[in-house]
Amino acid sequence: MSNRVAIIGVGLSKFGELWEQSIVDITLEAAMVAIFDSGVRGADIEAVCIGNMSAGRFTGQEHLGALAVDAGGLGGVPAYSVEAACASGGAAVRQAYMAIRSGEHDVMMVLGTEKMSDVNQTEAMNTISVASDWEWEGMFGATFPALYAFIARRHMKEYGTTEEQLSLPTVKNHANAAHNPYAQFQRPVPLKVVMGSGMLADPIRVLHSSPVTDGAAGLIMCSEEKAKEYTDTPVYIESSTQASDTLALHDRRDICTMDAVVKSSKEALEKAKVEIKDIDVFELHDSFTIGEITLTEDVGIAKKGEGGQTLSDGLTEIGGKFPVNTSGGLKARGHPIGATGVAQIVELALQLREQGGGRQVDGAERGLAVNIGGTGATSIVHILGR
Amino acid sequence: MAQHGVAQIWRRIRAIYNIEGNTCKTCDTYYFPPRPVCPTCRRKGVLEDHKFKGLGKIHTFAVVRQAPDDFKRQIPYVIAQVELDEGARVTAQIVNIDPEEVEIGMRVRACFRKITQAGTAGVIVYGYKFEPVLKVTGHSYP
Numbered sequence A: 001m002s003n004r005v006a007i008i009g010v011g012l013s014k015f016g017e018l019w020e021q022s023i024v025d026i027t028l029e030a031a032m033v034a035i036f037d038s039g040v041r042g043a044d045i046e047a048v049c050i051g052n053m054s055a056g057r058f059t060g061q062e063h064l065g066a067l068a069v070d071a072g073g074l075g076g077v078p079a080y081s082v083e084a085a086c087a088s089g090g091a092a093v094r095q096a097y098m099a100i101r102s103g104e105h106d107v108m109m110v111l112g113t114e115k116m117s118d119v120n121q122t123e124a125m126n127t128i129s130v131a132s133d134w135e136w137e138g139m140f141g142a143t144f145p146a147l148y149a150f151i152a153r154r155h156m157k158e159y160g161t162t163e164e165q166l167s168l169p170t171v172k173n174h175a176n177a178a179h180n181p182y183a184q185f186q187r188p189v190p191l192k193v194v195m196g197s198g199m200l201a202d203p204i205r206v207l208h209s210s211p212v213t214d215g216a217a218g219l220i221m222c223s224e225e226k227a228k229e230y231t232d233t234p235v236y237i238e239s240s241t242q243a244s245d246t247l248a249l250h251d252r253r254d255i256c257t258m259d260a261v262v263k264s265s266k267e268a269l270e271k272a273k274v275e276i277k278d279i280d281v282f283e284l285h286d287s288f289t290i291g292e293i294t295l296t297e298d299v300g301i302a303k304k305g306e307g308g309q310t311l312s313d314g315l316t317e318i319g320g321k322f323p324v325n326t327s328g329g330l331k332a333r334g335h336p337i338g339a340t341g342v343a344q345i346v347e348l349a350l351q352l353r354e355q356g357g358g359r360q361v362d363g364a365e366r367g368l369a370v371n372i373g374g375t376g377a378t379s380i381v382h383i384l385g386r
Numbered sequence B: 001m002a003q004h005g006v007a008q009i010w011r012r013i014r015a016i017y018n019i020e021g022n023t024c025k026t027c028d029t030y031y032f033p034p035r036p037v038c039p040t041c042r043r044k045g046v047l048e049d050h051k052f053k054g055l056g057k058i059h060t061f062a063v064v065r066q067a068p069d070d071f072k073r074q075i076p077y078v079i080a081q082v083e084l085d086e087g088a089r090v091t092a093q094i095v096n097i098d099p100e101e102v103e104i105g106m107r108v109r110a111c112f113r114k115i116t117q118a119g120t121a122g123v124i125v126y127g128y129k130f131e132p133v134l135k136v137t138g139h140s141y142p
Helices: A023-038 A064-072 A088-102 A121-129 A144-159 A163-177 A191-195 A224-230 A259-272 A289-298 A307-312 A337-352 B006-010 B013-018
Strands: A005-012 A047-051 A079-082 A107-115 A199-202 A214-223 A235-244 A281-284 A366-373 A378-385 B020-024 B029-031 B047-051 B055-064 B077-084 B089-094 B107-117 B124-132
Touching (some): A023 A064, A023 A214, A047 A064, A047 A088, A079 A088, A088 A235, A088 A378, A144 A163, A144 A289, A144 B055, A214 A224, A259 A289, A289 A366, B055 B089
Parallel strands (some): A047 A079, A047 A107
Antiparallel strands (some): A366 A378, B055 B077, B055 B107
16 A cells, blocks of 8 residues: 555635634635545545644634534534644644555545634633643743743844844745735735834744634545546645654753654654755744744754754745745744644645745745644644655 | 632642642652653652752743733733752743843742732632842852
């Protein structure tokens, strides 16, 4: 049996504050687009796996698997959601990858969804905080931006990373998102505006942080053999890996390095039998800009401590050697928590199919996505090829 | 909300009030909060309670300017990772100092404070915060 799993359909809902739409509406939208993109019929889908962090708190509704197949008229197929905080979407992709590789299912639908704007700011902040170690971090007043500020301040102290470098991912990712019709923010933003934006938790500013977003993403995945029945241009998941670290940031060996990312990305490259220089396009989890900086180091694009300089050198821009977050990333595409990991795979698939429009990376043949949960307690890596 | 349930706070009181964690006698590592299993030694680990001295230095920190309702009254406040002298790091607020004067490496000691209150009628949580050490206590800056 083939080691690879094919992606034959991709879909996104609009990302943003979608007051008119419920979690069912956006999830169904992404699912429909993915189904029509793939050419499969509803009856071909054997199971549905959904990435979602906290619909129970954000909307009051859990049990999304049954909800989705019911709403979509998919009948009695198995359906369930998986949770790994901000890495829930990546976890859903990985569950389907394993189910298809095991031979249990041939064709699966993967969804990622989060409806965040139905609650007020305090409830949204508290809900996001439970992705960290709530009892020992959040309860003492460590907001999520504060935890990333811990990393940023330490990175600045140890490696001389500057406030300007902390702002560069925002400028780059907004410029990329200007070419992404699904992105929440499709406008470039000048460096001066980023550096002058309001402080959330020094040194993290509003424009260093991903927004509150409603959105959903979908994939149709199947075995390599089956893919040929539906499309001549499938893209493939070459490897899928996952690692964990301590839940609380204060228990880490080194708060500037996400060991789970180092481990899972190294394993992903080994399993796909490629090196980092063979990767043409990246989606790295930039829930906060310091996250993009440390992830470029942890996956091996930059040496430890040089993530900021890599940005200054333009290495991670489209046209650079290692384009990162062509979609706009979490910062500009938006970060509907459970949808993000799936949306990253959608972007890589579009890039490998050369459907990236104004943000296309020329001749992209291989892509790598890192989806992290919490402050790096979960890391899920996928490498795609064509 | 569940995270503000009385029982959920009550059963952690020894840790939250007294900075009581534990130590693994096999690998000589100190843990706070107390761990159910030593992650290094696992079944070979021998865990004993340990009351931390409450002295340490600031490993990193943030000045929080936007917070959920339970903390809004305290804005701006300093939250830090304090590296305790025994080795464990703990996330806690830094008080009795102007936020602008907080620095990485600064010596601090634990103090007992109100942490938060759940809404207007909810449980009041007390526990540890940290403050700069005073020269009179003999724990001066390095």
